[in-house]
Amino acid sequence: MTLTDLPAARIRTFHPxxxxxxxxxxxxxxRLWPAYGLRIAALDGPCDPAALFGRRAPLVLEIGSGMGDATAAMAAADRDRHYLAVEVHTPGIANLLDLVERHGLDNVRVAEGDALDLVRAMPEGCLDAVHVYFPDPWPKTRHHKRRIIQPAHVALLRSRLAP
Known part of the structure; x- marks a missing residue:
């Protein structure tokens, strides 16, 4: 077996x-993860946003929600929209869940894992907006392949946006 016979390593756009x-x-x-959390790696089929939230509404995907302050503020100001926040930083996920409870937000769900895997599992045209914060934390040239904002990823996100 040579190196060319090995499957290509999957390049992640984040560092856990x-x-x-x-x-x-x-x-x-x-307490709140079972009600509001979604582990992306555990998805075994398509992701249905209406089933995830229990109703249909415009959906905003937020990639890189950090500690969740912005997500909670947007969700509180616009309760007619759903906010699906994707994060890999466990304390940030936990903080957002705490904010969800403190502000009584039923329009927020928190996903843990690779946002691109989640987007691939979503139906075309299901997103009304995509928010990407601090999208390119990979300054070195050798790391540019990890950037989330690149043509193939933008095309994938665009395919999930509603016209």
């Missing part, structure tokens, strides 16, 4: 980050 969580965040993650 872990960090310390406060007791409040740990509690929120434990």
């Amino acid at each position: 980050r872990r960090g310390r969580m406060s007791d409040r965040q740990r509690d929120a993650l434990e």
